[in-house]
Amino acid sequence: MNIGVRYQSRGGNTKAVAEMIAKEFDVQALSIEHPVEEYTDILFLGGGVYGWKMDDSLCEFIKQLPKEKVGQIIAFSTTGFMESTLKQIRQEAEQKGIKVNKNELLVKMMLRGHSMLGLEGGNLKKEQQEKVQEFVKVIQKEIE
Numbered sequence: 001m002n003i004g005v006r007y008q009s010r011g012g013n014t015k016a017v018a019e020m021i022a023k024e025f026d027v028q029a030l031s032i033e034h035p036v037e038e039y040t041d042i043l044f045l046g047g048g049v050y051g052w053k054m055d056d057s058l059c060e061f062i063k064q065l066p067k068e069k070v071g072q073i074i075a076f077s078t079t080g081f082m083e084s085t086l087k088q089i090r091q092e093a094e095q096k097g098i099k100v101n102k103n104e105l106l107v108k109m110m111l112r113g114h115s116m117l118g119l120e121g122g123n124l125k126k127e128q129q130e131k132v133q134e135f136v137k138v139i140q141k142e143i144e
Helices: 013-024 056-064 084-096 126-143
Strands: 003-007 029-031 040-048 070-079 105-108
Touching (some): 013 070, 013 105, 040 084, 056 084, 070 084, 105 126
Parallel strands (some): 003 029, 040 070, 070 105
């Protein structure tokens, strides 16, 4: 099974989550600057919430994503408290005809790593790390 991880991150939080997911599947987490070039059964795709929505670059990545190269997307997001990026990933992918797994991950960061405030991110608390690990276990069990 071919698994990929792509992320969009401004403050480092989403990158940290992507790297944890990638490590568990023994793959490399890549920013969305790296297109999906080969067929990927599962694409973990994540981003943060900016101004109540996902970053425009993540939206554009999904629009350019060749649907024949992705079996399904599993969405993840880091946020202060909003789930809007998860919903937008789902909407954009489904509009393209790409299946989106019902399992998704939302890691609440509050203001940690908030780029507009110049705060440094990327250092996940123990409970945030545990949430990512639990999520990965659910997905691993699902694909066994």
